[in-house]
Amino acid sequence: MTLNPLVHPLLLLLIGSGLVALVLVAMRAAPKDGRGMWLGRLLLVCAVLIAALRPGVGSVATNAANTELDVVFVVDLSGSAGAEDWNGSEPRLTGMRSDIEQLALRHAGARFALITFDSEAQYRLPFTTDTTALAKAMQLAQPQPSGRSHGSSIGAGAELLQEVLNNAIDYNPERMRVVYYLGDGEITSDTTPERYRGSADLIQGGKVFGYGTERGGRMRDSDPYSGGEYIRDRSDQEGISTIDEANLQDIADDLGVEYQLRDADSEPEAADIDPARGEGATQRGGVTTFPIYWVFALVAAGWMLVECGWLVRQQRELAAAKVVSE
Template sequence: MTIDPMLPLWLLVLLAAALIGFCAFAAAAAPRGGRLMWLGRAAMCLALVAALARPGAGAVAVASANAEVDVLFVVDTSASSTAEDWDGVEPRLDGMRADVAELAIAHAGARFALITFDDTAVQRLPFTTDASALAQAMRILVPEDPAYSSGSSVGAGVELAEEVLESAIDHDPERLRVLYYLGDGEQTAERDRESFAGLADLVQGGAVLGYGSDRGGRMADPSPWSSDGYLVDRQGAEARSYPDRDALAAIAGELRVEYQHREAGAAPTPAPIDPARGVADGGTTTVFPLYWAFALVVVAWMLVEAGRLIGASGELRRAREAVEW
């Protein structure tokens, strides 16, 4: 339980002592039949002081408008983003573009930023409320050229995402932050992937969106020397990319967000936002107030007093009429 007193605490204690002391003195001086009323008045005084202390219990998240939210998209543009197994034979990147557009609508009014990664990470868009700038940034994305790739890590964007989020916190700590990770989870770099756990306390919500089918997809080869426009492996066979759902689920676990494996034809589910999570400013949460319960006690006793006054007034009027008669 917490309190948020309307008056300084010392003044509330002094007020309570004075009121209870007066009620105790009056009860001692009152005839036996009137002492019960003074006990009730003492209880009312205690309830009044308790209400002024504004007690609360638990924690309730305050709903926040999208205008108070920063949404960061971290998008995989490695060679596997060209794998053609989205909606049949479309590139996975097309699915990511469609989902970013849907999520931008769901978070209308928010600020958006975009990071892409393959073997390195790049911030393509700083935080902006211009959703059309986000759409344009997604539209012109070009996947990594496999001819110059040394392998990609699914966690290549972690360090840059941390920098962007921490900068957003420093600039405006009261805003809430949401992170969407979009990728297939395929690790081709010869190193352990980076952990996302350090980002978990920097956001108040998010989701990991996974792309790719179990049958895999062949990947486009932009090289002019390609025989059929698709990548081949070292044996000359068609290279195919397969999603790593376990890796994506692990990333979601580290971020403490939901994992959604995406399919064409269904919109992504916008992430729930928990203002009480992480390092958001404490002003975004509140406690369940209890002062009203004590205020009801005060009101109830005042009704009792009003009833007694009305009754006494009636008796006085009847006595006066009897004397005049």
């Protein structure tokens, strides 16, 4: 049997000892015909205390429950996220939004964080279990306007990702961590892109998703003052953005995860979680126990119903006695 107490066991012991002592004193002072109720109350206290210890039995292999999982989405929001080659003529960002929504459903109960980047990285959504907030953050996300672009680098989010993961480990090292990178791999910056290798030992799994086609797509300028015109290149031709799968595969290799080319006719593949990988993993070992605290919670709830019935009967007896006395 294993225990996973809600609070420190010593605190539970202190609270439990005090409650048991109070019940025993009250039971001793009660008349003999009323001691049965106090015996039930002693059972209630013991059941609640045991439930608070959250006992479990046996061992079950697991890939980490979603409730013990941190999921970080890293999304490329450079101008090419607006390239219109998703599902024929839709912006790539449409596919990214849809995939994040599906992945959030696959990991229901997990905590989600969102990092976006264009010329710079932004921690757009800190860890939360609120999938509505995640969806809203993605709906508000837009490709970088061409007037603010200084060239895109696929590694612009690398440093911030590592920082977010390290903070998550400091806060709770026993939680599993998964990273999903979403982008097209295109580089328009003259600088050498940062690498994601520093995050590889901080996660238990992830995936790199690629968006776009070799043919490419035109990009509408997201600047509200542009009138929705297409971005033009230096030769004053409509700019065309194409996917660079080699760069995306490099990111996957850096993180130690798989790469998947995305299209509207398929679904994003959720990450395979390896409990033996990454910092903090040896503490979990990929094994969990079957919880039995609910049995004691049911006992406590059952006795509460008995108490309610007893109180109702007492009220009726008092009411009847009042009528007789009148």
